Amino acid sequence: MGSPLRTFLRAAVVAVVVGVPCLTTQAPLSAQASNPPNWNALESETLRHFQALLRFDTSNPPGNEYLVTDYLKAALEKEGIAVQIVASDPKRPNLIARLKGSGRKPPLLYMGHSDVVTVDPKKWTFPPFSATRDGGYIYGRGSLDDKPHVVAGLMTLLTLKRLNVALDRDVIFLVEAGEEGSSGVGIGYIVQEHYPLIDAEYCFAEGGNVTRVASQVKFAAIQAQEKVSRGMELVATGPSGHGSAPLAGMAIVELSKAIAALSAWRQPFLFNTTSREFFRLMATVSSPDDALRYRAVLGADPAARAAAHDSFQKSEPRYASMLHTSISPTIVNGGYRSNVIPSEAKATLDVRMVPEEDPAAFLDEVLKVINNPAITVRYTSNTARPIPAPAKLDSEAFKVVQSAVARNYDSVAIPMMGTGATDMAQVRTKGQQCFGIGPAADLEDAAKGFAAHSDQERILEAEIYRFVRFSYEIVFDLARGN
Numbered sequence: 001m002g003s004p005l006r007t008f009l010r011a012a013v014v015a016v017v018v019g020v021p022c023l024t025t026q027a028p029l030s031a032q033a034s035n036p037p038n039w040n041a042l043e044s045e046t047l048r049h050f051q052a053l054l055r056f057d058t059s060n061p062p063g064n065e066y067l068v069t070d071y072l073k074a075a076l077e078k079e080g081i082a083v084q085i086v087a088s089d090p091k092r093p094n095l096i097a098r099l100k101g102s103g104r105k106p107p108l109l110y111m112g113h114s115d116v117v118t119v120d121p122k123k124w125t126f127p128p129f130s131a132t133r134d135g136g137y138i139y140g141r142g143s144l145d146d147k148p149h150v151v152a153g154l155m156t157l158l159t160l161k162r163l164n165v166a167l168d169r170d171v172i173f174l175v176e177a178g179e180e181g182s183s184g185v186g187i188g189y190i191v192q193e194h195y196p197l198i199d200a201e202y203c204f205a206e207g208g209n210v211t212r213v214a215s216q217v218k219f220a221a222i223q224a225q226e227k228v229s230r231g232m233e234l235v236a237t238g239p240s241g242h243g244s245a246p247l248a249g250m251a252i253v254e255l256s257k258a259i260a261a262l263s264a265w266r267q268p269f270l271f272n273t274t275s276r277e278f279f280r281l282m283a284t285v286s287s288p289d290d291a292l293r294y295r296a297v298l299g300a301d302p303a304a305r306a307a308a309h310d311s312f313q314k315s316e317p318r319y320a321s322m323l324h325t326s327i328s329p330t331i332v333n334g335g336y337r338s339n340v341i342p343s344e345a346k347a348t349l350d351v352r353m354v355p356e357e358d359p360a361a362f363l364d365e366v367l368k369v370i371n372n373p374a375i376t377v378r379y380t381s382n383t384a385r386p387i388p389a390p391a392k393l394d395s396e397a398f399k400v401v402q403s404a405v406a407r408n409y410d411s412v413a414i415p416m417m418g419t420g421a422t423d424m425a426q427v428r429t430k431g432q433q434c435f436g437i438g439p440a441a442d443l444e445d446a447a448k449g450f451a452a453h454s455d456q457e458r459i460l461e462a463e464i465y466r467f468v469r470f471s472y473e474i475v476f477d478l479a480r481g482n
């Protein structure tokens, strides 16, 4: 995923306080089924599949995701589950498996991506595709991002099928290629060419996580919406001349002023249901100091709001980014010779828009902030494309997630808005309600260099089993027949 589990060390969280809604002690629906899975017996099988998946080198580039889809196809078909393979590149296929339901409800989609980011093997204690078990961990590229979802989807389908669970909706399992920067062979291709195969009411994918501090679960972040990426370009024009004699209005100087003005711009906060609920609930699982900041951003005191924003920017920049559309200058171009004053300079801005933002109005605001006729501003990406639909927090699906979090993690589900883009974006634009979920990891582990996209990657073995069960229970509770 684009934004790995980041440290929440500033959010040194305390025990869940009283009054947090939705914690439930009622018996799991799945335990009420006549024939519940034997989770202990499924652990060795889960481990075998998980290690097999980790041992396929699906580094992207080049991907070679066929290694994973060939394996899964065999495992699913052996037990009578129908599989379709769709591919724009034969070495980079996508797998779609479906368990049929009665059709009383629309389908449910569970997604995991088969590719992983590249590795520098020298930085690994254990070889990155060895799936070594050591000290309670399983090591390997993809052990967090995103082979847990792949194995959880596999075990969920196999278990539903073996127990012959009657379903009210089809359960679709999608394993997509190319999530790490080449979604044209993966979700982009599927949505464009084969969307009916994955059309569903709800989808579940990576993008969430469960945070543990000192081995205790603190909260489960459930990604219910994500920001929208919009490229923007600033072009400054000015006089050219000899570098020995500086001129008024030099393009590079004007461009620098414009970037500085945007960086200093205090944008008004733009909340949506997801982000408002995120800050409200984070206050309930945080230390008193941190809780004050979470409450301040939702409060009416402008100075406290600004101070909380600035504090997040230093300690937890994703939280600051959740408060408004964000602008990061990422590329600057200008000049070609040390003694020539260039007549043009350009900056590329990575703009991550709150979905509710109006792109045209935002552009007008940017122009006002820059307030300089020497600068032109334009979007480099298509602003007319559909925006992702949020997952509803009063939906049956979110209630099921909340109770699965309470049961499996004895904790609270906190909806959040992703600041980076995931494969769910393309599915959300089709109207599916998508929830990003993920396994538990120790907050301290990221700082030690073990996280998605980090030098090394590992997962607590017990947490892979817990995540499989959590995933199964969500799918079961939403899809089982009455």
Ligand SMILES: [Zn+2]
Residues within 6 Å of the ligand: 001, 002, 113, 145, 146, 179, 206
């Ligand atoms: Zn990922």
